[in-house]
Amino acid sequence: MLAAQRRRRILDVLEREGTVRVSVLADEFGVSEMTVRRDLDALESGAALHKVHGGAVARTNRGEEPWSETKAAQQRSEKQSIAAAAMDVIDDGMTLAISAGTTTLEVARRLHERSSITVVTNSISVFQELTDPHTRPGHGPEVYLTGGSRTPSNALVGPIAEAALAAFRVDLSILGVHGLDRDAGLTTPNMAEAQTNRRLIDIGHRLVVVADHTKYQEVGAHVIATLDRVDTLVVDDGLTAAARADLTDIVDDVRVAQTRGDA
Secondary structure, eight states: OOHHHHHHHHHHHHHHHHHEEHHOOOOTSOHEEEEEEEEHHHHHHHHHHHETEEEEOOOOOOOOOOOHHHHHHHHHHHHHHHHHHHHOOOOTTTTEEEEEEHHHHHHHHHHHOOOEEEEESHHHHHHHHHOOTTTOOOOEEEEOOOOOOTTTTBBEEEHHHHHHHOOOOOEEEEESSSEEETTEEEEEHHHHHHHHHHHHTEEEEEEEEEEGGGTTTTTOOOOEEGGOOOOEEEEEEOOOHHHHHHHHHOOEEEEEEEOTTOO
């Protein structure tokens, strides 16, 4: 297979799945991992993708926000592992503010039996997960949903959402992000969502950010907060050791969820 054909196939997979892994591509193409990495280097230089540890993810413009259905199919095992690790910081009796996002949705899925917990959220998906009788096997948390205007990530944003959040004070704000960068901080492509997320952070005693490794060095158009606002960061083991050290310089509590044996 010619290099041009491989690269076209790589882009086809990215368009369909949002992510590719070097080892999988090498097996599929019958070439070395070094050859695949050269293909990824070439595609990244042409701004066709964004390389991450062990593979690549689809590149989006800083103001472009993928739909939640698209993001939900990406890095599923990493998000599930991150959610499991995040349970260690959630104690019974807490009140939580949970933002929209596919990783925060995985956190919500682990709260079904936590009846002593109260949740306030601006996420339609989180609210449905915690209140739908078909997905809620027992008596789960008490849940409050803000109003507001809906974004592609199923977040409710704007003045109505912000006013609703302002009526609460919570133990933990649990935030999912589009981008996580040492210099840019926590970012999102959506200006209104950035503003609502700032309010969600402000009402919390502590801030917990849940983000898979593909979010590192991704920068959206709008800043939510600087990294020094984060009390606990939960990431997966796809993040390189150098990146972890870089983040630990700013965030005191960085927790790494184990997802694979070859990380």
